[in-house]
Amino acid sequence: MNITELHMREYLNIPIGLRPLHMWRCYMLKNHPGLLVIRNPFTFTGQRYWIARSLRDYPLAPNIVNLDAKHFSSNTVSDWWRELHKCTEKSIAHRLKTSMRWTTLGYHYNWDTKAYDEAMHTLFPIDLFSLSQYFAYVLGFPNYIPQAGIINYYPIGTCLSGHTDHSELNHEAPLFSYSFGQTAIFLIGQNTQEEQPSALFLRSGDVLTMSRESRLCYHAVPRVMKTQKEPWNDFLTIPQWKSKEFFNNSMNFELYDQVTDTCFWMPFNRYIADSRININVRQVFSSDDCL
Ligand SMILES: O=C(O)CCC(=O)C(=O)O
Ligand SMILES: [Fe+2]
Numbered sequence: 001m002n003i004t005e006l007h008m009r010e011y012l013n014i015p016i017g018l019r020p021l022h023m024w025r026c027y028m029l030k031n032h033p034g035l036l037v038i039r040n041p042f043t044f045t046g047q048r049y050w051i052a053r054s055l056r057d058y059p060l061a062p063n064i065v066n067l068d069a070k071h072f073s074s075n076t077v078s079d080w081w082r083e084l085h086k087c088t089e090k091s092i093a094h095r096l097k098t099s100m101r102w103t104t105l106g107y108h109y110n111w112d113t114k115a116y117d118e119a120m121h122t123l124f125p126i127d128l129f130s131l132s133q134y135f136a137y138v139l140g141f142p143n144y145i146p147q148a149g150i151i152n153y154y155p156i157g158t159c160l161s162g163h164t165d166h167s168e169l170n171h172e173a174p175l176f177s178y179s180f181g182q183t184a185i186f187l188i189g190q191n192t193q194e195e196q197p198s199a200l201f202l203r204s205g206d207v208l209t210m211s212r213e214s215r216l217c218y219h220a221v222p223r224v225m226k227t228q229k230e231p232w233n234d235f236l237t238i239p240q241w242k243s244k245e246f247f248n249n250s251m252n253f254e255l256y257d258q259v260t261d262t263c264f265w266m267p268f269n270r271y272i273a274d275s276r277i278n279i280n281v282r283q284v285f286s287s288d289d290c291l
Pocket of ligand 2: 163164165219
C-alpha cells in the first residue's frame, strides 16, 4: 500500500470488493472531454455483491420500481425478487423477470414530470453512497454527494433510447454509472442530436463517469448483448485484495460472504446470465444546499 492509499484510508470509508488503485485502468475519450471509463476495478466478490444488492435489496419498498399495482400484486411491487423466486410457473416467472426495468433510490426521479420530487425521498443506500464517494474522491470530486440512484435492468435484447440527464439541479457534479452482467453498446454524443456519437462497450464491472463537458451529452444503449467473459464467476483469475481487514461499516458483510456460496449465488447467476444491470448515481442539489 502506498502513502496516498494509506492517507485516504484515514478519511474515507473505502468500499471492499475493489482492486487496489494501482491496478485500475482509467481512460478518457479523445472527442469526449469529461467522459471517463474505469475498466472493471471490481473483484469477483465485489461484482457479485453489487449484483445481489441491485436485485434483492434495492427494489424493496419504500424504494420505487416501475412495476405498478394495476398489473402486479402488491407483494411483487414491494418485494419483486422474493416473489420471482416463489414463482413456480415458468411463463409467469419469465414475465416477472423481464418486467422489472428500473428502481429509484434517494431522491426519486418522477418519469412523468421529468423532475425530482423533493417530497419523494427515501434513504440513499449507505454502501452505494460510500462506493460513489470513493470513486468521486479518486477522480477529483472530493465534495460529491450521491443523492439519487436509478438501477436500470436490461434483459438481453432491450435498449435505452437517446437522452440527456438534465433534471438534476446540479450539473457541476459528475454522474457515475456502474455496469454489471451482460455487455452494453453505449453511444455517447455531444450536446445536440446533430453530432455523430462514439460507441463503446460497457462490460461487467466497468465504471463510467460523465463529468464537466460531457455531463449533459446525449447518450443511449442501443443494444445489450451476450458477454464472452463472466467476471462475476472469475474467482480463479481475478486477484482478491484482502481489503476486508479494513473496517468499512457501510457494506453488508453478511451478503459479501454469502455471495461466494454457490447455492446462495445460484438465483442471481441465473438472472445475470442473460441480463445487464446498470446503477446510475447522481447528485441532484448543489453541495451548499445540502449542508
Ligand atoms: O445503462 C446505461 O449504461 C445508461 C443508463 C442511463 O443513461 C440512465 O439511467 O440515465
Ligand atoms: Fe442517462
